[in-house]
Amino acid sequence: MIRFGVIGAGRIGKVHAKTIAANPKAKLAYIADAMPEAAQALSDQYGARVATVEDIMKAKDVDAVLIGSPTGFHAEQIQTASNAGKAIMCEKPVSLSVDLITQTLKVVEKNKTTLMIGFNRRFDPNFAEVERRIRNGDVGTVEMVTVISRDPAPPPAQYVKGSGGIFADMMIHDFDMARFLMGEEFVVVQALGAALVDKEIGEAGDVDTAAVQMQTKSGKIAVITNSRRATYGYDQRMEVHGSKGMVHAKNVHNSTVEVLSDQGYRADPIQNFFLERYSVAYANELNAFIEAVESGNHDPKPNGFDGLQAQILAEAATQSWKTGKPVAL
Amino acid sequence: MIRFGVIGAGRIGKVHAKTIAANPKAKLAYIADAMPEAAQALSDQYGARVATVEDIMKAKDVDAVLIGSPTGFHAEQIQTASNAGKAIMCEKPVSLSVDLITQTLKVVEKNKTTLMIGFNRRFDPNFAEVERRIRNGDVGTVEMVTVISRDPAPPPAQYVKGSGGIFADMMIHDFDMARFLMGEEFVVVQALGAALVDKEIGEAGDVDTAAVQMQTKSGKIAVITNSRRATYGYDQRMEVHGSKGMVHAKNVHNSTVEVLSDQGYRADPIQNFFLERYSVAYANELNAFIEAVESGNHDPKPNGFDGLQAQILAEAATQSWKTGKPVAL
């Protein structure tokens, strides 16, 4: 039984609290939030106790800290928890500063802390199956990875301002996925972007539509496209082409039902919300973390290095978009 | 080059005239019809000559007769053409009288006439592929055959009156297909029917919705369902289940295009008309017939026996529907 202290009672904190509460090997011990009422409400729902971040870090009945606070606090909280001997699961991104991530990972490494970064999509059963097929050799040598991510609807422009931009806030999941499936690091990044969905996003200095192409040293190519709005639901697809064939994961529909009429064949819409779409992924992610903690595995994937690399790619893409030039890594 | 005389310039006669005219190994020599203007118009379109049925039967420059006249004339015209030494392709059904078919086949057999019956669906690339997979052993021993046929829209009640009823007019194709895929004869037939689509069809003594289940001596089962109306197009599917797996043929869509929106995923409708849906089947059927004639094959499939057996099943189903009792064969 792993006892968790959860930091952050916002949208993602709620996801993790619910997932922990439903896991028979986990105990939701404490919840901390800058807004005490939020922490209280969430604690009440799952029978946990409210605490400060400091309390959680010091608590003897906390084995693991789940960091779901705003991005700006992640690095410091990782370091504190690491020094306190806690296992850590931290939401992405680790930090918007590559330097700060590097410095943080040194602390983690010194302490031999079990640290996992919340790239939950690696644990989606469909995407995990894609990766298994690749490792199994079903498509031979990988040559090209394509990742398509489209959110159902754009966030408020206000959110966008503090988000680090589409490449760090949204595409960072796809950078991690491209690395996960490719199995090689990228050495050049080219980005394009535009605010086509919502003018205010453009006025906030960000884009809502973006494309990135990247290449590894051996010449393999990854292509990522993002949109902040898809009327047909939460579009999450990937495709990997190799010397022996191709493997892809399709979207997940609400049901297998199809209605046929003089309007054609109509399949049910796809799942529209990340909590619904990735609920199994969050549960599997937690299981993987617990297994690492229980077995003393200090380096479960996705680890701090994965968090660092994704951020490096996000920064490179942002720079490429802003300058109109490729960025070499 | 096989020289054809076509008897009948109606809907199905036009299909065959067009198919013959487009085949480099065939020549459309003569066309006969009870309505001379119909024969003239079709002849003009494809550069053929108008003739009487008698002329065609006697003509030295006719190698093969294509019989697309009303069903009531089929048997007699087959016998005449057979005695005149012509090869024969005859539309289904051979006759609504099983006795008359039997008598006709004796003439054909005596003359060693090449006779093919127009069960065009055997030549549809998709259904032919299903049969190939079965013969190839992909599904092991066949245990159950399911055939679904739904027309886009019901014919006029007036047509229905002279049609022989849904089992002889429409389901006869499915009886042939069930035999084709099963590879065994059926020994019992159970039928249900109702006029749910068009009251007038019921008043004309027929049904527009029907289900038949049949069993072979070894216990294998076939299930056929028909409707005279499907709003979503011309529904033509089959599924064969066996000891090693299942093979099925899906419907043919107008295109591979799909539109995704907040209304769900919408695929293009399926092909809606038998001429469009089965144009390749008619061309392949003609090729098979020409190959039989050229190679002197007197017994190409589907042959007269296939025509007889389908009619026997249609009669049995009609009787079962009327009496509410199974019919043993």
Place this chain on the structure above:
Amino acid sequence: MIRFGVIGAGRIGKVHAKTIAANPKAKLAYIADAMPEAAQALSDQYGARVATVEDIMKAKDVDAVLIGSPTGFHAEQIQTASNAGKAIMCEKPVSLSVDLITQTLKVVEKNKTTLMIGFNRRFDPNFAEVERRIRNGDVGTVEMVTVISRDPAPPPAQYVKGSGGIFADMMIHDFDMARFLMGEEFVVVQALGAALVDKEIGEAGDVDTAAVQMQTKSGKIAVITNSRRATYGYDQRMEVHGSKGMVHAKNVHNSTVEVLSDQGYRADPIQNFFLERYSVAYANELNAFIEAVESGNHDPKPNGFDGLQAQILAEAATQSWKTGKPVAL
């Protein structure tokens, strides 16, 4: 919080114990089984207590009895629980005797007991969606219902002997589904069957491959086909055709992953086991039952009458198969 006593710690009892334990509105209080070790093991797993059936019936801290005992005990246990004032969820079939079911339902009715019968498939999200679409008018007036059920592998012949036969043991789910989707009662039943999969099933007096067609008074038709073995997984499909169109539910695949190679396009297999395929259905079923109990709804669907009607159809089909004649109801 509804407190449950579970009778039966076998395969289906385990399913329900697990589902109850995971439901925040339910408490798994007691488990009874003829084999005390089985009850003990299951109780230990979920923190329940072992009890006799009598204890459960009398226990003041039991609100609802879940009957998962062998079929022969269902009717008596329903009556006892009803007289004891418990709400009841009972597995299908209620009894192999229509008379006994009728008598049992009188007791239930007199006591105004909340009784639900375990036709779990009504609660499968896909099939429930099919029904919603029908009630929503998406396909207009229903004309034909088709249900296809194929188990992955046949049960031991020994099991078959005590099962009541394929129509009462396996197809009973499909009879209920046909009624659920059709919304009308059937007045005639025609059945065919054969032992094609396993000779021993035939020697045990049963069949493993079966087809049934049924008709309502208004002429609507339902077609059900069953096989005890499908190499490609647990095949559970249905299709409803109506005046405005068609709605169908496809099978549920293990993932959305597809591999393309020189061998063609290969989709992941479908879910292969009823526990996996219907885990959500069992959870939804339990929620519906709890909601009925909490709201004092004495007649939640599927109710005792649904259990009775399904058994009547199963008996009729069995008789039709044995006699080779249609059975009128």
Place this chain on the structure above:
Amino acid sequence: MIRFGVIGAGRIGKVHAKTIAANPKAKLAYIADAMPEAAQALSDQYGARVATVEDIMKAKDVDAVLIGSPTGFHAEQIQTASNAGKAIMCEKPVSLSVDLITQTLKVVEKNKTTLMIGFNRRFDPNFAEVERRIRNGDVGTVEMVTVISRDPAPPPAQYVKGSGGIFADMMIHDFDMARFLMGEEFVVVQALGAALVDKEIGEAGDVDTAAVQMQTKSGKIAVITNSRRATYGYDQRMEVHGSKGMVHAKNVHNSTVEVLSDQGYRADPIQNFFLERYSVAYANELNAFIEAVESGNHDPKPNGFDGLQAQILAEAATQSWKTGKPVAL
């Protein structure tokens, strides 16, 4: 009846000769080729006459010239035919030199010649339907166009040397398609490429795997990916995302047949060869050209300007790949 002189009896010349011979509104009058035996063989097959290019240009019984010669001859032959008053259908690319194309188009414009460029894919029923849906407003304002093209197998390295490279030889079709679907011109081009399939292609100074992303002045983005080898067949897909939804065209399978077994669900492979895949497109293309000639339409699409723009994009992509820098247009 339009009388054609065909220049070139190679692979693409054969396609056009066959298509012309099968079109009732076209007459295949003459065929020219640098290898007279090739011209003779093709003429014999379709009842045409062998001629020199000069003869065809001068012939009074030639209404239209179909240019299927090696790329290096296209521009000069267009000019000669234009000056001779012939209508022209010319294979892509018009020329590898943008300057030469520009100069050629001036001649065409002065003579008001009907000139169509052989971007046959615009006439594929599936892709044409995608475009119709866009123009119909089904996806709202277009924001992103994705084109995926993968050949079944790479050409010989020897062919590659004289081909102009993957961007001019293969991706040129996709540049045209991106313009066709986007409805706007691109102002920036970024390319990546590698020889991952065949080392010899790399040694010949070309790549076999490539990705290009482009942006219009208004910010819309197109992404194109190419591979010279796909084990699963001739992969030709496109997807257009807009403010109201998404439209895409899937691949075309050999049949609608699917086999289910313990190996999963296996659909038939997709069509594997461009002649088979695009046979309908070639026929539709010819019809569009004939209609333009008959109606005196001097500017049928895709026209010379379309040919020019595609070549400009191909050159830009080649340059971007070689220099590693974006190219502005």
